[in-house]
Amino acid sequence: MVNESTVTESIPAPGPNGASGFDFIREAVDLDLKNGRYAYVRTRLPPEPNGWMHIGHAKAFSIDYFVAKDFGGTCNLRFDDTNPEKEDMSYVEAIKRDTFWLGIDCRDRVLFASDYYEKLYELAVLLIKKGVAYVDDLSDQEIREYRGTDVPDKNNITSTPPGRNSPWRERGVEENLDLFARMRSGEFADGARTLRAKIDMAHPNLVMRDPVMYRIRREKHYRTGDAWCIYPMYDFQHPLSDAIEGVTHSLCSLEYEIHRPLYEWFIREAEVFPSRQIEFARLNISHTVLSKRWLLRLVQDGLVSGWDDPRMPTIAGMRRRGYTPEAIHDFLGRIGIAKTDSLVDIQLLEHCLREDLNRRASRVLAVLRPLRLIIENWPAGQVEDLEAVNNPEDAQAGTRKVPFSGELWIERDDFAEVPPPKYFRLFPGNSVRLRYGFIVTCTGFDKDPGSGEITAVRCTYDPLTKGGNAPDNRKVKGTIHWVSAAHAIPLEARLFDKLFVAERPMDVPVGVDWVQTVNPASLETVSRAFAEPSLATAAHGDSFQFERLGYFCCDSDSRPGNLVFNRSVSLRDTWAKIEKKQS
Template sequence: MERDAILLAVGLNEKDIFNLTKNEALTTKFLRTITEVNIPLENKSSEFNYSCGPLILKLIQSIPDNLADNRLIIAKYIAQGKLKTGVQVEEAIKYAKKIGTTPLPIQDFEVECGVGADVNEEKVTELVNGQISSNKLSYYTIGKANVGKLVGTLRNEIKLLKFADGNIIKQVVEKAFQALSEELKDTPVEEAPKKVEKVAVVKTATTTEKVATQPQKKTYNFDARFLETAVNPPELLEQHKNQTGGKIMTRFPPEPNGFLHIGHAKAMNLSFGYAMSEGGCTYLRYDDTNPEKEEKIYFDSIREMMEWMGFKPFKITYTSDYMDQMYDFAVQLIKEGKAYVDFSSKKEIHDQRENKIESKYRNTTPEENLKRFEQMKMGIYDEGAAVLRVKIDMSSDNYNMRDFVAYRIKYVAHPHQGNKWCIYPTYDFSHCIVDSLENITHSLCTLEFENRRDSYYWLLATLKLYRPHVYEFSRLNITTALLSKRKVLKLVKEKIIRSWDDPRVLTLAGLRRRGYTPEGIKSFCDDIGVTRVENLIPIERLEQSLRTDLDERVNRVFAVLEPLKVVLTNYDANKVEHVEAKNHPKLAERGSRQLPLSRVLYIESSDFREVDSEDYYGLAPNKSVGLRYAPCNIHCEKVIKDENGKIVELHCTADFDKKEKPKTYIHWLSQSAPGVDPMKAEVRLYEKLFTCDDLDEVGDEWLNYINPNSEIIKPNAFVDPYFQDAKNRAVYEKYQFERVGFFVVDQDTTNDQLVFNRSVTLKVDNKFKSK
């Protein structure tokens, strides 16, 4: 069968295939795995799951090649339908990583992954009732405060429940709690005492923050400015609780007009993290009411990056899906005399709102406004000729309460709705309504939206809709970094950076290409916390989160970025021996690799100086250094220069007796045979894109602060023979180049050209700190 036919036969859809086949190495690995699990593709058998492709792909992407034997066993379980769900495969991945290279203990593995577990409603009922009976008062206290939290608590405590259907669990727990409530209805329940957190004061270059050290469980303070309109009437609150079962409901609502950046990661970490900690749910909602700025590539990239970060929404929605309901609400406001069609120009409306002046159209009759709004919908007016405004309070001190625009005309095809509509609601009109319709309990947003909370609650109260709790937190600002999608787009269009995923920008796609991990990014978000205080976070904190994450995660290899040739004059010209090098100094189970050692080797140019000094430990004339892992030291006897006086070669002697203890050991790479140099690679060294700490301070002059050395390319680097194995060259594979830094295989890598990006140096280097 042809490649694409095989991919389709195992359940990948066309989009999956398109994304997969962009990565040749991953495609090869996937096809090899499908062959090895022996799925009969042409004569199908009922013994196999022919929708297993997505789960096997997830497995391959998650488990490294050094665990390939156990990975193949898990792939066979998936192909044979023994691991059927994403949850089971996630548990399998966790277990495989936990045991490392140890052969998979089948019995324990099957228990951990729920193989053969039939967690039906009867079994769930047995497990839940048994757990609750062990401490009825404790579970009653949790459930009385929040039934959704009780569901989450029991799912965490009863291992088998992770493999059960979520709806069944919810129904069983609610039924069990009702029975428990009846049994303990006359039992007084004391509130649990609040835990006092110990705090540590952390000082950075720009901020001083208190960071909780105990307890480890995240705590959230969502206190915000009180408004009477934010209070839900009892009947609305009861209706909301009936629809949600008391669950915490959050949403992540990006506008699909650009790529997600690390500020969005902070927002995701908060919305998804809070909901998960409380046993709740999170929507991914595309806020798609600006069709002229929205493109399919942005919709796709948002979902891709959210999934890469490890966040899973329980539902994906579009603001535009609610256009019919929002239109009806607009009509309702017009009929009640609380909205009107305005033919003022954009500037006139701005001036009216700025100067608290009523529009001459403000008191048009509801009947006339209904007619005009219908004409807007029918496309009678030119784009920009008319808008619908809500009638609130033009004398208010809050600009957003001065009759904001609710609808405008746009003759642009919508990427999701096509040409169905030519009028679109604004953010101020749509956001609160969709939050309410989706029963969001906590609407979490950044502080620039704080002045909108008044109109948010005014509109919901006027429409007699349920009102979520709104909390505004400080947006993420990082030194030397640009997070504005508009400005990043300008950099792309003017070809100052490669693309939206350029490793120098803090888009999530750029961070992934730079070599960042979801875990490192989440650790950074947890480190900086969530407050209402605006501050500027040093980028070094983000870099340190990555170092910490990668230190144990990645193997060590050698790479010589600026090679300087060294000839060992006392070494047999035809001899090649191999030395053993550890793949990780602290993790023996990672194994080792063989490095060739011969007469000709290469060291880093920076590891040699023609003029020695007391504070310099590298190689110099008549001086020795050690070669890391090698059985000898080398002693420099002679320096060879070209006609321009440039040093091109060193003649050294190898000291196998190691008569002197060297002050330092350097990395190196040797010819694998006489005249056969090490493998070549292009290495891209990335630094901060801007030389200014706070780009907001320089305003429109921000382009003048671009760092001309933000990307330095080393086109002729030599790399470890470890990379002769194609599996070690897979895109996004990460390594530490010993003594140099952390690096990642770039997507520009081909069969003929290996490309690496520097993720971060081994430690903060003062010469690279922002000015």
């Protein structure tokens, strides 16, 4: 039994984000505690600092963190930083910021695999002394060929003939120790030699065919500098770093299932703490990609503005778009933890955000595509403050005053010279309610003689209908929003659509580059929009519902007098309709 004094018993686990019931991971953890395999629970979040955190990582991090929390255990945030070519401290800080923002608070347990380099080297020496590791002179290409396949993806474990032993596989222990020490001292060129585990070159799992443990790379490490010229491979350092930290349950996505025998082999042969690996299905969402490598290409090719582009599935991008930690955790709780991969409709994610913002976002009036509305019988120069509800879902939110005058901005789509069937907004002779204001009747419109574009709509108002109620109980079917032209503040609105046209962007025909499925219309910038004056005090990150238009978040590009708002999600809830139809 593995013991730790801080936790000594199994406790009921509510599941992620308070969901009731055990999933298969919690069942396994609970059984391990009950049968004495472990007496405490410790998990770890093991990001590689080579990119920014995305929502797929959020799922994995949430599972790790809340499993440990539910059983009274601890969770480490360990950066698996053993690939110096691609890693950087800026990625470390970005991942920490996004992890803590999500409420996954491991700030007192931030660790680095690079701190274990000396210990990992000692464990490699131990394996050499035991005769289960050797220094090999084969090149990378030769290793692939000897393994039995030259397919670069080592996860390809389709039926292959037995591999061939390296000519240097039977080197003696002393020679291997000498060569490995000289590898560390920098005597050999990059790629000249590797340290490999001696397992089984005929194993049906290619991962087990004498995997590489160390390679020579003269790359400056962002933390250790030039102190090392040999670096451990992930499959070697990962289980042993878990063991060094006393991690009880190493929770990872399903693609590591075929690596589990190797994970267990290294732990057993190194005679270290017996961490246990458990796999779960990774997150796949329609119309996006969840891979740092693929997301990096979008950034490098200029297809997005950066890692925090609001169209990106990165946590920074989602935060900038207006997503909240609560909405993300609600989504993760709804999809649950499974053992098989599946594709989640992005509309479910949007539904979770819409529900959260509906409860918390203040309502404001804004017009994206303005058309002037002139109230011909409004008293000249008069301004009236109308009372508007801040959030009908929250009585505590109260009300605000919105100025109303004789010239307003309305949405261009809210007027039609010749209305289509069932059009209940403004057209000649028709009446509508102005939100929080009066009932107006269209009397005409102005048109540019050159272009034919409507430049203004004219109407009269009924002063007895303040608040939108008619004393004579006349039926008015349409209600439109507006802002006072004299009081409106200008803003830029950025409207987002799906980043990829294809539901599965990576499923493209042979010879077709997947980036060709990027949606060219995923961003529309509306530069001449207007909003009620209360929005002038909006700060970066503030979210609002622009009535009838959607939920918007104040962007970091905003400056005094030059506000920028990102549309987080529209008001239309397609997912709710799907759920209702399914039920």
